[in-house]
Amino acid sequence: MKQNLGLGRCRxxxxxxxxxxxxxxxxxxxxxxxxxxxxxxxxxxAAQRRAAQHTEVYVLTEMQPVSQQLHAA
Structure with a gap:
């Protein structure tokens, strides 16, 4: 799990x-x-790119992230 999540090289x-x-x-x-x-x-x-776009919109506009929107629904 550590390698798959990129946690092995945490600096x-x-x-x-x-x-x-x-x-x-x-x-x-x-x-x-x-x-x-x-x-x-x-x-x-492509899913990584789309998730990054969602995150960028969230950071720039202070919207709720997609994950919180789904939990609120």
Missing amino acids: CRTIQAQDNWAWCVVEALHAVLLVRQEQPQLTWR
């Missing part, structure tokens, strides 16, 4: 930074999985 020095990094990685994976659920025909790479 964070404090335990809090490592914890934050791990949560960011898990949230990113979750965002890609949500995109794949909505649009199963997308390749993994």
